[in-house]
Amino acid sequence: MKSDPLSAAFAALADPTRRAMLTRLCEGEATVNEIAAPFDLSLPAISKHLKVLEGAGLISRGRSAQFRPCRLKPGPLKDVADWVERYRRFWDESLDRLDNYLKEIQHKERSDDA
């Protein structure tokens, strides 16, 4: 993994387990065991995933008693969104082209029917 923050964010998001963890944290703070519950993974594996998310700045962790509650830190998600947004015109254009193509096809088929 490269060390720049944006690369770290993308790398952290490249794992479906970690994305699911973030989705879970949308509902609010959760302990490690709560986060672990849906996954068929050992606790050390969960702990490592959380460390990756924390390293990317996507979550932060507190302490209360023997719990280490995690919460979402959306900063890097905004950076990812900003980076990707610069390409919006391309997919908008592509969809336009697809749309035009489909219309063209339909038009042609209608002419064929006639």
Added chain:
Amino acid sequence: MKSDPLSAAFAALADPTRRAMLTRLCEGEATVNEIAAPFDLSLPAISKHLKVLEGAGLISRGRSAQFRPCRLKPGPLKDVADWVERYRRFWDESLDRLDNYLKEIQHKERSDDA
């Protein structure tokens, strides 16, 4: 790397070299050597990066003579944008909170002055 398309897209984007390649392709089609030029990397390394991008569906490659021109295929970028967008309210909220916090601080400092 996980095999689902969204994970593949995030993983492909987790490398600054590959992100720079995509940025280059915003300007239009380019050959492998053109893409390689700005980087201090061997051609096989470039070739591998392009294969990762192609595998993630982020570029497509044609052929004309001995050239293999690459072009941007923005589909997966839209999927990434869609995934990340679901978190927008969180960073908006955070910025709101930061904004409120800063206003509070300023207000407090003003009271201190008084």
Added chain:
DNA sequence: TAGATAATTAACTTAATGGTGAACTAGATG
């Protein structure tokens, strides 16, 4: 045909990732 150019494939090294079980730390509670 011979050789130059564009790019990929092969074989290999090194480092990082993702997982495990076992041992450990910290705090709550009988």
Added chain:
DNA sequence: CATCTAGTTCACCATTAAGTTAATTATCTA
């Protein structure tokens, strides 16, 4: 104090990633 709960760290293993040089394929051109 003894023990249970929450979670991390350690030591290890298998797989994948990212890079290299050398060899190979495909196409154009003298």
